[in-house]
Amino acid sequence: MRRSMVARAEKAYDYDVVIIGAGVGGHGAAIHAVERGLKTAVMEGDVIGGTCVNRGCVPSKALLAASGRVREMRNAEHLRQLGITVDGAVNYDRQGIADHAENLATTIRGNLERSLVGLGVDILTGAAKIEDNHTVSYGAPGTVTGGRVTAKNIIIATGSTPFVPPGIEVDHKTVFTSDAGLKLDWVPEWVAIIGSGYIGLEFSDVYTALGSDVTFIEAMPNIMPGFDKEVAKMAERVLITPRNIDYVTNVLATKVTPGIPGEKPVTIELTDFKTKEVVDTMEVDAVLVATGRSPYTEGLNVENALNVELQRGFIPVNEKMQVMDKDGKVVEGMWCIGDANGKMMLAHAASAQGISAIENMMGHEHVLNHNSVPAACFTHPEVSFVGLTEEQARAKGEEEGFEVAVRKTSFKANSKALAEKEGDGMAKLIYNPATGEILGMWIFGLHAADLIHEASNAINTGATLNDLKFTVHAHPTLSEVIESLLRGSDGH
DSSP, rough: OHHHHHHHHHSSSEEEEEEEEHHHHHHHHHHHHHTTTTTTTESSSSSSSHHHHSSHHHHHHHHHHHHHHHHHOOOHHHHHHHTOOOOOOOOOHHHHHHHHHHHHHHHHHHHHHHHHTTTEEEEEEEEEEEEETEEEEEETTTTTTEEEEEEEEEEEEOOOOEOTTTBBBHHHSSSSEEHTTTTTTOOOSSEEEOOOOOHHHHHHHHHHHTTTTTEESSSSSSSSSSOOOHHHHHHHHIITTTTEEEEEEEEEEEEEEBBTTTTTTTTEEEEETTOOOOEEEEEESEEEEEEEEEEEOOOOOOHHOOOOBBTTTOOBBBBBBBBOOOSSSSEEEEEGGGGTTTTTTOOHHHHHHHHHHHHHHTTOOOOGGGOOOOEOOOOSSSSEEOOOOOOHHHHHHHTTTTOEEEEEEEEEGGGHHTTTOOOOOEEEEEEEETTOOOOEEEEEEHHHHHHHHHHHHHOOOOOOOOTTOOOOOOTSSHHHHHHHHHSOOOOO
C-alpha cells in the first residue's frame, strides 16, 4: 500500500479533488476548492443538495413558514392586542403547503447544481466505492454507466439518514421519519413524536399549527435533552404547555406497529428506560420517528480500501478533517466532512468543515472551532445557541479551575419585541468573568436564529465581553437583546 501511494504521488491525477456527496457540505467544499484553483468533481448517487435541501432543513422551513402563518392568523388574542380582527375561519390547503416545500427544494437544488456547473465542477452521477486513497469508482448497481476516476485528494461528504431504533416498523405512511413527514401527505389527528430534540420540536410546531394533537415520547428524564435547562424550561412553558401537546419521559418506544389511516391505529409499546419493563401501550393515528440520524457510510469500502475502522458508522478524522486509519495514522489524501464524521451534525458545520479541509490540503493549516458553530430550532418562537450550556460551562470551570458567570435578559425589556407583542423570550450569556471569554449563549424568542451570530463571531474571533460591550446596536431592534446582555449586570 505504501509503495502505491508513493507511485501515485508522482503521476497525474484526473482531479485535484473528488468530493463524494453533493449536499451542503460537498457543495461548500467544491466552491472553495474552485476558488483555490483546484480541478474539482463531485460524485452524487442520489440528488444534488443532499438531505438538507431535499429532505431536511430547507423544506422543513417552508412547512414551518406556512404553518406559522396559520397559527398566527388563528391567534385571535394576539391579533386583538395589535388592534386586528380576522372575521371568519382561517383555512389552509394541505397540498398547497406541501407543494410550497417541494417547490422550494426544487429551486434550491437547481441553484446549487447551476452554481457547480457554472464554476466548471464536473458532476459524476452514481454511488461511490473507494478503491484506494486516490481512486474512486462510481455507478448505479446493475448498469454499465459510471466509471473510475483518480484524484490527489478525496473528500467523503455522504451525510446521514434518519435513525430508526429496533422494534419500530416504518411504513412511510402511518409510521415515518422526517423524510416522509416533510411531504405532508396527510395531517393526522393525533401524532406521537418519538424524540423531543430539534426535529421533533419543529414537527410539533407544524402539526399543532395545522390542528393535530401531539404526544412526545422521550427516553431521557426531561424533554428537550441537550438544551440549556433554564432555556428548556421556558421553551416548555411557551412551546408545549399552551398547545395540544403532552409528553411521557423516561420511556422507550420499543415496538411500533403501523396502522391504516382512518381505519386502524398505530400501536406503540412503551418500555421503562431503566427497568426495561413494558409500562404502557398507546394507540395513535401516526408516529413520527425523530430519534436522530445515522451516518451514511455503507458501501464506501473504507474499511477494506483504507484500513479504517468505523466508529458506530462514523469515519474517524483528526481536527484537520483528515481520515484516520485503525492504527491512528493519517490516510494520505483522504478527508471526511459533515454528518459522516459525526463531529457536529449540522449542514452549515459540514460546509465549514469542507472549507477547512480544502485549506488544509492546500497547506494552509486551519482548525475549525466547533464551539463557534451556532445551531437553531425554527419553532415559533425560535431557539438558538452557540457554545456551551450553563451546566456544561460550570462542569468545565470546575475541572479547569475557573469561575463561570451568567447574564440574562428578557425579550419583555426589548422595544421591538414589545411592538410585535412577542415578549415571550430570554437570552442568556455564559462567560468567564476573569477573562471575559464567552463560553456560550442561548436565545429563546423572536428571530433567535438570526440573533445568535454576534456571539458566534465573538467565540470564533476570540473577542471578549469587554471587546463587545461598546458595540452599537440600532434602536429599536431585536439585536438590543444582545446589547442588554453585553452591558448588563450578572444575574439580570
